Amino acid sequence: MKSQRIGYFIFFVWVALLALSPFIANNYIVKVSTFLAMYAAIALSWNFIGGYAGYPSFATAAFVGLGSYSGAILQNAGIPMLMAWFFAAVIVVIFAAGVGRIILKMKGHYFAIGSIAMVDVLSHTASSWASMTGGGEGLNVKIMEGGPDFAGMVFLYTMLAIMLAAFITTVIVDRNRLGFGLRCIQQNEDAADMLGVNVMRYKLIAFVLSSVFCGLIGAAYASWVAYISPIDAFSILLTLKAAVMVLLGGAGMIFGPIVGSAALVIFEELIWSKFLDLHHGLFGLVIVLLIFFLPNGLLKIKWRRSSRESGDNS
């Protein structure tokens, strides 16, 4: 338990640093901090269904995109920003529950494909339902008043809040029967079923949890950037990054997504600006190295070793 407590401590220091960034650093750092929080929240979301339950979901992009479009359309219809975000999240949850019920019946690769299909279906719908979404032209959202410093802070704190909510939910789930059940499902779904775990319900809850924060992020992002379009709103790359971040940090763990997302964002920041022509390939290289040398993620390896050493199961 002591290790967990140290983990919490570091985490809160990290959050505090991010929260203080508008006061101790420039707006670009604030932006990076906002992205750190955003990606951490996305990674945490993915962790529910991909890390704990072991279902490789690519639906993240669908949820974020749907959140973006819902939030933008609602805001344009006159609904105040924060309420629009809330309702966007509700829409995303309903969508996730509905679709989840269908695709969670599938396993492994098929589930993965079904989730990718969701992204593509939504993306193409956004593109062709032009009267509602503006189609290929994209959708404007009224830019928030207040100048860059204020806007920077608003969105930083928004993303931090969403991240904290996701984190707290993760902790609760991890400690709770749901978390245990999900881990059982990942190990052996049939056995879990026989043991009395309500498999479908747990999976559905995990899936919905993986969607709600993404929906909020999507809606907030649309307000932040003031313009969205089908291709960029539903980017498969985002989902893949979510998975990579969690894998990097350690799947099915509380701190895994945090460490993984931080590492990835910072790495990208460092190489992107220095290696103009090569950054794409370098990112790929990192992924490849990651898979070979850290297949279980940063935290998991040491954790297992240390738990074997100390003999307890914290």
Added chain:
Amino acid sequence: MYSQILLNGLMLGAIYACIAVGFSLVWGVLNVINMIHGAFIILGGYITFFAWLHFKIHPFMMILPVAVLMFGLGYILQRGMINKVISKPVLTTLTLTFGLEMILYNAMNLVFSATPRRIALDMGSLKLGELLLSVDRIASMVLALTLTGLLYLVLRTSKIGRAIVAVRMDRDAASLMGINVKEIYAITFGIGAFMAGACGALVAVVFPISTSLTGVFLGKAFVICVIGGLGTVPGALVGGLTLGVIESFAGYWLGPQNAILIGFILMLVLLVVRPTGIIGKKGYE
């Protein structure tokens, strides 16, 4: 009119089938979703294009050399890298191939640049009653079907082929029967790359290619696998032809903006109702 639409769909579908068959095989046999597949196709296309541009080699002549080259590349990749994580969960192999794809994409962008390229053969069209068939599409279709057919024969009749099928059906049993599963994996991945490369050579004649298409081809391959069934050549064929025809007709009735959407919706419906696809044998879950 309908017959022309149908014909368009079939010609497109044959190319689609060729795009998908390598991908489907790797997925069905190795249980690996090969994210590099799209990039392999484009690479094959670029090599063919530059051979045509600089050395005036006819693209149809390049099919075999390119395919063999890609086989080698695929084999090495599999043996050297992918095999090491083959027993890990789905996501690990997928992420690995994704990372490799990014490296290949970057390399191609640097070497070939992203300018759209096309091999303009200008072979004209054939008229069959009221129907028009573009000669290069027909040729590509015939070649695509031939390759696919050959692959089918190889799988069915050759010793290696049957070993691959055995591994697909039950890896452990095959291993117990003395089959070197690692080797089979490498060969299968190589074959997947082989077909991708050959397809790339054909595609360069039919579409303008550029590095930005890697994702589009991969996406098509996904849909076709689900529609037709994983891991079998007939599955890819049926899936490809079906998708081609559906996109054509959907485009006709509902407008082009909905044509692709319908394909994905169909895929979703099939996933729910019959995940093993139209032909379907039991794939991996």
Added chain:
Amino acid sequence: MKLFSSIVLFRTAKALLGVAVVSTFMLGAASAQTIKIGTPLALTGGLADEGKKQVIAYDMWLNRVNAAGGIDVGGKKMKVELVRYDYQTSEQRAQQLAERLIVEDKVDFLLAPFGSGHTKVVAGVAERYGVPVVATSASSESIFNQGYKNLFGVLAPNTGSITNLLTLIGQSQPNVKRIAILGREDVFPKAMATTMNELAIKAGYQVQSMEFYPVSTLDLATPISKIKALKPDWIYITGYSKDLILARKQMADLNVTAPVVTMITGPVYKEFIDALGKQAENVTSASWWHHSAQLTGDDPWGSTKAFYDEFVAREKQDPDYVHAASAAALVALQKAIEKAKTLDKTKVREALATLDIKTFYGPIKFGPNGMNTAITGLPIIQVQNGQPVPLFPQAVQKGTLRVFK
């Protein structure tokens, strides 16, 4: 347990250190004596080919300007530095990049990225900071419709070229009455299609059909077959180069033709003509500039010919409007700075808003929404003998319209 905590501690500390290092490194890198202009470029991703064109034009301008000592800022000459990054044809990156350029690299001004949607996103960030942005390749009204005061674009609005196209065809082919439109579902191509629809109807044409194909289309046989059945007099297709190459090829496959075939904007680019060979013949298109224009102006080149000559010497091919507009955007900034006599962003923005100059590219005068309303002679070209030949307006005309038989 100890191992766990120390690893996590180490990892986090390293990450924090990384942020600190990056920020101090970047914050420290200020350079007071140069004018910094941020240029987000699409070096990878879907627009990588187009991004390349901008790089060439920017370099040409930079070399000229710095060779002359720089830009005159209220009596003092200052050299220019272009700060470039790859925004990977991604909206998210574009946004991040804009902020980085403004906050970290402390650029004085920005140029917009190539993509329309990406231009909007960058403009959003710049608007917040009050940094003037000049767009090189944005010509659709919808890009300038957010009420931003800091966004300017050197390309003339779409309506201009379409009006000219309709005028030309109307004059030389009065028998052409029915038009079929096929557009790509994407900001610029869609705008060109819908604008044509609107203006064609006004001009008395019958629009037989208007359809849109999605971005990832690999096959246009179906919509083209439908068009064939309509037997139009005029086929009008919009998209990016690879879509148009595909469309033209499939038209040939399916034996679809009409007296007039227009594609926007493929034929003005070399890669379109290269990829299609003979099939590119007689396709018409609209452009925003043609290198045969006989314009003179107050800019680093002084005349269209000078720009053309330098470009040909360097690239061994003719420049297209993207090259010219990219350089023109920098010229506009340059002239605005000279006029404002300062690097103060508000004053330069005002100078841009009231700019009225002539350049090798054409006149530049920005209207209330930031678009360049001064250019009227938008050329209509047709591919003849493997070259894009301007047909209209008279000032640049080098040939007459040929019809498909």
